[in-house]
Amino acid sequence: MKIMRPLSAVGIVASAALVLAACGSDPAATNSSSSNSASAPAATGTADVECGGKSPLSAEGSSAQKNAIDIFTQQYSKKCSGQQVNYNPSGSGAGVKQFNANQIDFGGSDSPIKDADAAAAKTRCGSDAWNIPMVVGPIAIAYKLSGVDKLTLTPSVAAKIFSGGITKWNDPAIKAVKGNESLNLPDKPIQVVSRADESGTTDNFQKYLGAAAKADWTKGAGKKFNGGVGNGAQGSNGVATAVKASDGGITYVEGAFAKDGLTPALIDSGSGGVELNAANVAKSLDAAKFLKDGTNDLALDLNGIYASNTAGAYPLLLTTYEIVCSKYSNPDVAKAVKAFLTVAATDGQQPLSAKGYVPIPQSLQTKVLAAVKAIS
Missing domain, CATH: 3.40.190.10 (Periplasmic binding protein-like II)
Structure with a gap:
């Protein structure tokens, strides 16, 4: 058996330098019939934002969402002139660690924080930390x-x-x-x-x-x-x-x-080969449930999707989360985080399709905006 070993640095390029195009846009894809587009409608609308607060915000984490964060930041700057977000795509593990160490204002993770990380986040925040799903891919x-x-x-x-x-x-x-x-x-x-x-x-x-x-x-x-x-x-x-x-x-x-x-x-x-494209991913999202239903911690339970054999549904997906404090000790940070995430959940969603992501369904957008509004 060949044991895993690290590759040399050659060929490892910063993901920020990569300009990405949409994935799987072929309408004739296997199991990608017109019925797939009848999945939950994508998030729509423009942000009604109370701008201001800390600038720039600092954030770090998931490299998977780097290109989405770039879009969110552009839309945020348009909506709130002069406001900026500095995001370091160092990986989810680093993002959670830096958030828990109070080195950044919010973290980015490809899976919800839990157990020891969630406990550390609560200590850092002085309140519960929430998982806010913002990017689906x-x-x-x-x-x-x-x-x-x-x-x-x-x-x-x-x-x-x-x-x-x-x-x-x-x-x-x-x-x-x-x-x-x-x-x-x-x-x-x-x-x-x-x-x-x-x-x-x-x-x-x-x-x-x-x-x-x-x-x-x-x-x-x-x-x-x-x-x-x-x-x-x-x-x-x-x-x-x-x-x-x-x-x-x-x-x-x-x-x-x-x-x-x-x-x-x-x-x-079990229902035939399914190609990776936005419509097939959206079909899988229809079955998504929350780990803590009825709360503002919106961590998704994806196991049902992963084990599904729904015809035409592409089951292998991830949701990236913005890890935030439900209550920030600094009101300027809270204000800017709320403004940025509000823009990300609205104006920032539709442009994501051009980068290979899937805009969040409208039903999820409603829950996300309610959770963001509840941040204090």
């Missing part, structure tokens, strides 16, 4: 394999690849997946690339494997990759760059990064 199982431009994977096969149970591209289990029968799969090693840093993307991906392929993924979840195989790279752009540089590579990465030499695999959860 698919996670791609992205690969580079010469001559193979349409590969379908089941959760079981994906789990075996990322835990070392399947090591060659011509493994009979891959060939047996419906849609792969006619593929010319080479006798070539599968080169797994995972996140070397702590990442909510890793956490969500491993939770997906645990929910959708319980018998084949026994490695658990968490922000560190537990598969024990392959190589590691820093950040979303790091893993994408590493796979692009190596024919036969595969990784898990936010959908917006699965382009320019990478191909997202279709996922077959």
Whole structure:
């Protein structure tokens, strides 16, 4: 078994430098019928904002949402002249740590804070910390394999690849997946690339494997990759760059990064291969529930989505959260955080489609705006 080791710094590029285009925009995508667009309507409207407060706000965390935060910041500056947000896409683990250490005004994470982190956040805030979902995006199982431009994977096969149970591209289990029968799969090693840093993307991906392929993924979840195989790279752009540089590579990465030499695999959860695109992701969001229903802590329970086999629904997605204090000790920080998040949840949503994200459904937008309004 090949043990995971960090890659060298070559090819690891700051994600902020990457200009991203929309993912999976082909209307003829597999299982992407017109009925998929009838999912929950996207967030709409313009922000009614009380501008002012601290500027610039400081924030850090998820690299998956860096391009979305750039859009939010642009819209925020238009709405509130002179107001700025400085965001460092250092990864979810770093964002939570910096937030809990009171080094930043809000954090960004690809999974909700809980347990010890939530307790530390409460100590830092002097009040409960809330998870505010603001950016939704698919996670791609992205690969580079010469001559193979349409590969379908089941959760079981994906789990075996990322835990070392399947090591060659011509493994009979891959060939047996419906849609792969006619593929010319080479006798070539599968080169797994995972996140070397702590990442909510890793956490969500491993939770997906645990929910959708319980018998084949026994490695658990968490922000560190537990598969024990392959190589590691820093950040979303790091893993994408590493796979692009190596024919036969595969990784898990936010959908917006699965382009320019990478191909997202279709996922077959039991109802046929489903392509990664916005309509198919939105169909999965229809089933989303909250871990703490009836509160302003809006952490989503995604396990039901991950284990679903709804026809035409792309189940592998993540939600990035802005981690905020429900009560800030500094009213200037509270005022600016509320203004920024209000703009992000309204004016900032529609432009996200051009960067490969999925605007939050209107039903979720209503809950988000109510939670933001309740911050003091």
